Amino acid sequence: MAPTIVVVGAGVSGLTSALLLSKSIKGCDLTIVAKHMPGDYDIEYASPWAGANFEPMSSREESRWERRTWPELKRLTEEIPEAGIHFQKSRVYRRNKDMEVEGQLGLFDLDPWFKDLFDDYRELNKDELLPGTDSGCGFTSVCINTAIYLPWLLGQCRKAGVIFKRGVLKDIKEAKTLSHTGRPADIIINTTGLGARKLGGVEDTALAPIRAQIVLVRNELPTMLSISGTEDEPADLIYTMQRAAGGGTILGGTYDMNNWESAPDPNIALRIMKRVVEARPDIANGKGVAGLDVIRHGVGLRPYRHGGVRIEDEKLDESTWIVHNYGHAGWGYQGSYGCAERVVELVDKIRAQAKSKL
Ligand code: FAD
Numbered sequence: 001m002a003p004t005i006v007v008v009g010a011g012v013s014g015l016t017s018a019l020l021l022s023k024s025i026k027g028c029d030l031t032i033v034a035k036h037m038p039g040d041y042d043i044e045y046a047s048p049w050a051g052a053n054f055e056p057m058s059s060r061e062e063s064r065w066e067r068r069t070w071p072e073l074k075r076l077t078e079e080i081p082e083a084g085i086h087f088q089k090s091r092v093y094r095r096n097k098d099m100e101v102e103g104q105l106g107l108f109d110l111d112p113w114f115k116d117l118f119d120d121y122r123e124l125n126k127d128e129l130l131p132g133t134d135s136g137c138g139f140t141s142v143c144i145n146t147a148i149y150l151p152w153l154l155g156q157c158r159k160a161g162v163i164f165k166r167g168v169l170k171d172i173k174e175a176k177t178l179s180h181t182g183r184p185a186d187i188i189i190n191t192t193g194l195g196a197r198k199l200g201g202v203e204d205t206a207l208a209p210i211r212a213q214i215v216l217v218r219n220e221l222p223t224m225l226s227i228s229g230t231e232d233e234p235a236d237l238i239y240t241m242q243r244a245a246g247g248g249t250i251l252g253g254t255y256d257m258n259n260w261e262s263a264p265d266p267n268i269a270l271r272i273m274k275r276v277v278e279a280r281p282d283i284a285n286g287k288g289v290a291g292l293d294v295i296r297h298g299v300g301l302r303p304y305r306h307g308g309v310r311i312e313d314e315k316l317d318e319s320t321w322i323v324h325n326y327g328h329a330g331w332g333y334q335g336s337y338g339c340a341e342r343v344v345e346l347v348d349k350i351r352a353q354a355k356s357k358l
Pocket of ligand 1: 008009010014033037045051052199213301302303325327328330332
């Protein structure tokens with residue numbers, strides 16, 4: 001018998017988990033219940049705000065999720081234009097003084113694990129570096145237009161028979177009664193992101209927001225740019241990525257731990273734009289900030305978890321299991337298929353333990 005599954009959350013983690021489960025378990029009844037759905041923009045919903053690109057952030061030891069995601073994102077880019085993903089050349093620049101900073105992203109490693117992941121990875125020549133940078137690397141990666149990709153994922157789930165319902169849960173155990181079939185759920189998939197901090201029955205205090213402010217502009221910059229640090233505030237970053245299919249170019253940003261503020265700060269926005277036009281004057285035809293054509297300012301909260309992402313199973317009661325998949329910080333898209341694949345493995349394990357019952 002196939003299990004009845006309720007997925008709580010409709011961000012990239014919930015949608016990808018549901019999609020892989022629907023492909024893996026023939027005849028299972030899948031319901032997605034969420035407060036926010038693709039199309040919504042809200043500070044409690046990280047996924048629409050993301051760039052989103054694939055710029056590996058993990059250390060070699062924790063690279064599984066990103067390593068396992070890359071082949072599928074590459075396949076979608078090559079074969080499924082309606083998913084809203086395109087290839088973009090990426091240029092990553094390092095400053096020696098940033099290399100010892102605590103918590104520095106794996107993206108800036110001098111000997112990164114992902115040099116074997118991309119066919120065309122190479123170290124940049126000295127004459128390719130930006131002023132003030134000491135080394136760098138280049139490779140062809142992807143950028144996802146999340147405004148297209150999230151509805152596309154939802155459509156793929158619908159095609160596979162997944163039913164979507166709005167719902168706001170106070171406690172994870174309520175999901176047991178929320179299957180569209182009317183039957184109690186056998187397995188609950190918890191993909192509530194930062195919401196898992198307050199959700200009854202989970203209340204994971206290891207979760208914390210990392211505030212990300214961005215500016216979306218109409219200007220184009222065909223090469224993605226990331227630099228390991230800035231001369232501005234400690235939480236300031238510099239990166240750009242041009243979204244597929246006319247989605248505009250994201251200018252970033254900030255990486256501000258424990259900051260819940262949802263309103264864009266105009267001073268931060270100005271700093272973001274100044275840094276980008278200084279590094280790449282061509283984005284604004286040399287006209288500086290005045291040459292940027294702003295679509296909107298945005299703020300999202302990356303769902304960071306001290307100790308790392310939580311992907312594990314838990315028994316709720318005699319007949320119900322929970323599989324958690326939350327806490328992806330700034331890499332929820334680039335780890336999405338790897339993590340969803342692990343969710344499927346855990347569901348398979350639960351079914352094997354429950355023998356013929358599920
Ligand atoms: P969310 O998208 O937050 O979804 C949570 C879901 O759970 C929502 O549907 C919500 O309504 C639901 N929910 C929560 N609580 C409840 C409840 N009690 N009841 C019902 N429903 C509930 N990642 C990358 O890989 N590449 C990038 O380039 C990138 N850039 C980023 C740029 C910005 C500006 C930001 C903010 C993030 C970026 N990220 C990027 C990170 C990425 O956006 C997140 O890791 C990812 O979106 C997390 O997805 P999620 O599905 O786990 O959570």
